[in-house]
Amino acid sequence: MTHTPGARRGASCDRDSSTAEGAASTAGDDMYQLILELFPLCRSITGQGTRQTLEALRSRIPISVRGVPSGSMVLDWVVPPEWNIRGAYIQEISGRRLVDFAESNLHVMGYSTPVHHVMPVSELREHLFSIPEHPSWIPYRTSYYQENWGFCVRDSLLQTLTDETYEVCIDSDLAPGTLRYGELLIPGSCDREVLISTHICHPSLCNDNLSGIALAVQLAAYFMARENRYSYRFLFVPATIGALAWLSQNEGRLNVVSHGLVLAGVGDSGNITYKKSRRADTPIDRAMHEVLARSGDVYNEVDFSPYGYDERQYCSPGFDLPVGTFTRTPYGAYPEYHTSADDLSFVQPESLQDSFDKTSQALLLLEADRTYVNLKPHGEPQLGRRGLFEAVRGGGDPRAIEMAMLWVLSLSDGATSILRIAERAKLAFESVCEAATALAEAGLLLETSGYGTD
Amino acid sequence: MTHTPGARRGASCDRDSSTAEGAASTAGDDMYQLILELFPLCRSITGQGTRQTLEALRSRIPISVRGVPSGSMVLDWVVPPEWNIRGAYIQEISGRRLVDFAESNLHVMGYSTPVHHVMPVSELREHLFSIPEHPSWIPYRTSYYQENWGFCVRDSLLQTLTDETYEVCIDSDLAPGTLRYGELLIPGSCDREVLISTHICHPSLCNDNLSGIALAVQLAAYFMARENRYSYRFLFVPATIGALAWLSQNEGRLNVVSHGLVLAGVGDSGNITYKKSRRADTPIDRAMHEVLARSGDVYNEVDFSPYGYDERQYCSPGFDLPVGTFTRTPYGAYPEYHTSADDLSFVQPESLQDSFDKTSQALLLLEADRTYVNLKPHGEPQLGRRGLFEAVRGGGDPRAIEMAMLWVLSLSDGATSILRIAERAKLAFESVCEAATALAEAGLLLETSGYGTD
Amino acid sequence: MTHTPGARRGASCDRDSSTAEGAASTAGDDMYQLILELFPLCRSITGQGTRQTLEALRSRIPISVRGVPSGSMVLDWVVPPEWNIRGAYIQEISGRRLVDFAESNLHVMGYSTPVHHVMPVSELREHLFSIPEHPSWIPYRTSYYQENWGFCVRDSLLQTLTDETYEVCIDSDLAPGTLRYGELLIPGSCDREVLISTHICHPSLCNDNLSGIALAVQLAAYFMARENRYSYRFLFVPATIGALAWLSQNEGRLNVVSHGLVLAGVGDSGNITYKKSRRADTPIDRAMHEVLARSGDVYNEVDFSPYGYDERQYCSPGFDLPVGTFTRTPYGAYPEYHTSADDLSFVQPESLQDSFDKTSQALLLLEADRTYVNLKPHGEPQLGRRGLFEAVRGGGDPRAIEMAMLWVLSLSDGATSILRIAERAKLAFESVCEAATALAEAGLLLETSGYGTD
Numbered sequence A, B, C: 001m002t003h004t005p006g007a008r009r010g011a012s013c014d015r016d017s018s019t020a021e022g023a024a025s026t027a028g029d030d031m032y033q034l035i036l037e038l039f040p041l042c043r044s045i046t047g048q049g050t051r052q053t054l055e056a057l058r059s060r061i062p063i064s065v066r067g068v069p070s071g072s073m074v075l076d077w078v079v080p081p082e083w084n085i086r087g088a089y090i091q092e093i094s095g096r097r098l099v100d101f102a103e104s105n106l107h108v109m110g111y112s113t114p115v116h117h118v119m120p121v122s123e124l125r126e127h128l129f130s131i132p133e134h135p136s137w138i139p140y141r142t143s144y145y146q147e148n149w150g151f152c153v154r155d156s157l158l159q160t161l162t163d164e165t166y167e168v169c170i171d172s173d174l175a176p177g178t179l180r181y182g183e184l185l186i187p188g189s190c191d192r193e194v195l196i197s198t199h200i201c202h203p204s205l206c207n208d209n210l211s212g213i214a215l216a217v218q219l220a221a222y223f224m225a226r227e228n229r230y231s232y233r234f235l236f237v238p239a240t241i242g243a244l245a246w247l248s249q250n251e252g253r254l255n256v257v258s259h260g261l262v263l264a265g266v267g268d269s270g271n272i273t274y275k276k277s278r279r280a281d282t283p284i285d286r287a288m289h290e291v292l293a294r295s296g297d298v299y300n301e302v303d304f305s306p307y308g309y310d311e312r313q314y315c316s317p318g319f320d321l322p323v324g325t326f327t328r329t330p331y332g333a334y335p336e337y338h339t340s341a342d343d344l345s346f347v348q349p350e351s352l353q354d355s356f357d358k359t360s361q362a363l364l365l366l367e368a369d370r371t372y373v374n375l376k377p378h379g380e381p382q383l384g385r386r387g388l389f390e391a392v393r394g395g396g397d398p399r400a401i402e403m404a405m406l407w408v409l410s411l412s413d414g415a416t417s418i419l420r421i422a423e424r425a426k427l428a429f430e431s432v433c434e435a436a437t438a439l440a441e442a443g444l445l446l447e448t449s450g451y452g453t454d
Helices: A022-038 A048-058 A121-125 A206-224 A241-249 A251-256 A283-295 A349-368 A388-393 A398-411 A418-425 A429-441 B022-038 B048-058 B121-125 B206-224 B241-249 B251-256 B283-295 B349-368 B388-393 B398-411 B418-425 B429-441 C022-038 C048-058 C121-125 C206-224 C241-249 C251-256 C283-295 C349-368 C388-393 C398-411 C418-425 C429-441
Strands: A064-069 A082-092 A097-100 A115-120 A165-175 A178-186 A193-199 A231-237 A257-263 A272-275 A299-302 A323-327 A371-374 A413-417 A445-447 B064-069 B082-091 B097-100 B115-120 B165-175 B178-186 B193-199 B231-237 B257-263 B272-275 B299-302 B323-327 B371-374 B413-417 B445-447 C064-069 C082-092 C097-100 C115-120 C165-175 C178-186 C193-199 C231-237 C257-263 C272-275 C299-302 C323-327 C371-374 C413-417 C445-447
Touching (some): A048 A178, A048 A231, A121 A165, A178 A206, A193 A206, A206 A257, A206 A349, A231 A241, A272 A349, A283 A323, A283 A418, A371 A429, A388 A398, A429 A445, B022 B349, B048 B064, B048 B231, B115 B121, B178 B206, B193 B206, B206 B231, B206 B349, B241 B251, B251 B257, B283 B299, B283 B323, B283 B418, B371 B398, B398 B418, C022 C349, C048 C064, C048 C206, C206 C231, C206 C349, C231 C241, C251 C257, C283 C323, C283 C349, C283 C418, C349 C429, C371 C398, C413 C418, C429 C445
Parallel strands (some): A193 A257, A272 A299, B272 B299, C193 C231, C257 C323
Antiparallel strands (some): A082 A097, A115 A165, A371 A413, A371 A445, B082 B097, B082 B165, B115 B165, B178 B231, B371 B413, C064 C178, C082 C097, C082 C165, C115 C165
16 A cells, blocks of 8 residues: 555545655655755854755755844844854964864854954863863854854863964854744645744754754655645744744744644664653644554653753743654763764664654654544444445454444544544554544544544 | 341441342352253244243243334334244255254354255355364354354364255244343332343353343342332343343433443353443442452453443443443353353353352442531531440441541532442441441431432 | 841742751750650640640740630530549558559549549459550540549559459549630731641640640741741640630631641651641642652651541541641551650650651741742743843752753743642752742742742
8 A cells, every 4th residue: 555645535544654655765865865965064043054954955845944134032032143154263373273163063162253363272271162071072062142152172182282372263253134944834635734843053963953854854745745634834943043933923823733743863773752742642642652652662752841952932831832852862862962973973864764754654643533423322333234344344354443443433422533542442543543434434423623623 | 137128227238248138148049040941942132032031031020021123223223023943954965964953053043044955065164154173162153134044063063064965954034023122120219220231132052141141130039029229120132232222212211320230141150350331430330349349359340342242332422321241251251152162061050149249239339328418517526425436336346437437527528429438448338338327317417419319 | 058037038949957047956855855844744635734734835935825615615516624633543441552643644544533432343443444465554545525434554453453442532523614725826928827736635645745746836936936928827735626626716717727737746766657638739748748758768648537636627528728747657556655655765856856857848848839920931931131041050050940940931820839840840849949039030920829829
């Protein structure tokens, strides 16, 4: 069975990843290629590298690039100046370069103010950041909202700074400009939206978060290639300020967001970690649980906490959107996090593929989920008279489908979705979906305006 | 102490099975005798054997036999034609009989259409059912709602069918007739009813469900011999269609059903399995739990599922009656289920007795259960001044009764029954019942219209 | 850090017992001194010894002594006559005294009617109570509400009663008089009250309940020496009848009671047992849980039951006050309970100190607890712009405080107190309190009328 784009049945019960065709089966490799392409760019929450990243994405999926001027209020925040950097170095008075931005864009603390001085080594040292535990790694640091400058260096360098003075140069500027983010809406047969958000503000770091960008692009391509019930909105935003900007510009219509995922850190070899939405029992939480629990893979499910990625904004109490967070190893739980060791060798096509499979499966499950009311609730309806035993016996295990039909009839009260019924009955979602479809076609169920309804 | 029929106190706190007199103490043997008597009859959902079965029951308890004509709609179902069978066989052309209905009424698939042909063995084989794992057992099969015929045979027979043709005869008819079920109402001092239902449509099978029939008869005799608060309604119905028929004829007055039990498979040597009502926390569920938990016996308590016996109908969402299901080993969980091995040796008087004891205890507990409101809720009432310490010290453990009085006073809010209080306080129901009765007599409690109220 | 009396910040987040100054650090010794002083008095629910006890307390804290005349109705109870006793003995006809009230006031059953007879040993024996398992201990017995007399004696005495007759004298009287209890109100900045109650009716028994009296006095002195948000009401009442008397006189204003503790048996060397209020999840229950869980000590938390100390009255269903019960080893769970072995060696200053520390910590936690509503719930507020990272970095772990700020912002919905937030976030109450204070000062939170509000 394959997911034919434009498939006839809106309530298709398929969600097996083996059904994804074309792009889906090579998703891991495609995602890795995109990571390779974007790796060199020096992204930040604003500036040239971020603009170039959005342009590169636009060559794959038709995102719109939105701009918000520096100084704008977005909810409680002020959009900062735009930051651009051309080069930076630390060198001996002799001219020998010790640190060069050209070698790694991690070397300069994000949003460093311009500086060009010969300064005593003691003054310089106050602006140097390193990782003693990993002397050959360069840390990643920013100072977006507090003016400062700094260099992130290998700890091994610090021992060699024996001169009295060094020449220090950061050729950057902070000036009124534009905060940019990318947005793509894939219209479905209903206006209810699935929100997929990923942050784009990190420089040459692969897992955090070129992997999330690549997964979002892959999912966008996948859902563009099929007919969907839901509309899908993809956001490529600078962390925090970008999410806030989008929320501030869409505050009046957030009620259309039925489900959502924040994607980040999806390419490392660790197990999947799913962090639930603040409401903790929304359909995306249950769909993700279903997919993970049935996968046979080891995984972590964690409760919402108000620290992390942009779920901090989407799930803030005033919005409280049904948005979960999909990562592999959580931020901060791997030593390579926010260091130069989060490089092209730290992410693997296989992990990226698995992340694509799991997220797409969960979303397809929500595509297929429905809520019904039993129209013949007094006693069991006579299924045999309606040919329902035969109807479903073409498919899978007839006893499983018969059980599924009885459970659907027992629990379909107009508020309990078939995903919930599958959980309660401890049956495969597909069986329950198939049973419900057959019962609905026989006129025994009426679809109701649960969350999964057009 | 004995349960004197016509005992003065409606709210008797006794429920010890040792108090059951006369019939109760020999219940297991009496039930086994009834099974012996009914075993030979060829029951089905309609027909002669079922009519004879109801007549046999009427010689013990004064049931009414209700009839519903073939073709009637009962809820979503159509009452099928009446099936009668006089004989059936498979024989060699030589006249040697290989299979004969006269030997076992299980040999013919229930509702087999008439047939009398000499047919090729290949055609015959399509109509033979056997159990390869148990080659000497005859399976039990029916085809009520789809016209067909068949023989259920020992698997060992199949190897011997080496002839090219056989004479096959089923002397049955399917014709407009009557669906019959038995009903007995034992009026109590209030109109609220306890519904006891058991299916009567199985031929020579003992545990499923002559045991259920025997238990229902025994309980009926027991409750006829005492004065009850509740009215007791016993139903002896063909499975599914009989329950649906009764529900359809009583749809407007089902709100009188306060508690109920479906009885089936109560004579085997396995542990008791109690399947909760769909609402899962009704008084019958809690009473059964109390009896089983205090019994010291191993037992299983399982959640409702929409497959099983006639609880499928009583607990369908449109009715959702507070009806649990009492069995020993559940259907399908023993190899003898629906085979000729479910015979007179598969059920034991001891198991039947135990099933009677447990079900009657649970029902007596509901007879005694009450809901009160504390009329002196501000501080403790002065129990000593009212002689309450002495009042109860005639009985059991005075400290237990004092604790029970304090718990009853603390929790009697007009909605919490004494059964719930006993659970919460982890005290014996009898102590709590005795305490509550004493407090009510002292004017400290007022009985309220909880489910247990007249 | 010290708790300066009259500290400026109402919402101080300190609750470390090391901060208690002066009296607090020597609390255990002070409490033991008071126990020493009160030990000899013959207390009962009325009478001279109880009056003297209240006078002794008045020399330490400014309690008012309230009187209720014998014969008054207090709720459902009648105030009994006042009981006074001057002496009592059992002696041989020869004049040799075997039992003398002067040796131990436990020797006479409380509320014994006067008697002076030479009586047969058989009659005397009916009025003797002893403890066979502990032949050298004197039991403690009373008969307040049923006229009787008795002697409580060492079991070893019984063997020596070989004479035919003995002279028996109890020089007591039961006459109309006064039931007395002590009450102290320490006004706080709001009218909401914390109720601390302890029973004063036991004669020379140390743990039950001179220890409770001593702890209540110590807490009263402690809270008198600081400025409090809550008003604190201390009750020194004869058990049951005294609590009922106070409740009956204050029935119309009990809604001011926000939190409460019954104190009893707080000086033995056992672990702390906290018995929850009947409502089971009130702030005092959670505060006590927080203190105990974080203490590192072994402790027991038990559900409410309607037997025990005066929580029986405060938590009776008509009042249902949020009052927990703080003891060490529970009543009846140590053999010395209600015997002469509950003497000055059975209680230790260290245990008394620990009881003071834990109860005062829980009450200080409630002093500091607040409920807020997030005024910027749409997205995260920009904490850095408001200097909030710096504001709190003067204090403890900045990451912990940042996490605490995010949790407070996420969960402050106007109904969830910071104590609840600390529990949910698994953070120290102090961190959450400090974070909330900083956020409130920055105008991001508004205090609401949760239970912790003025």
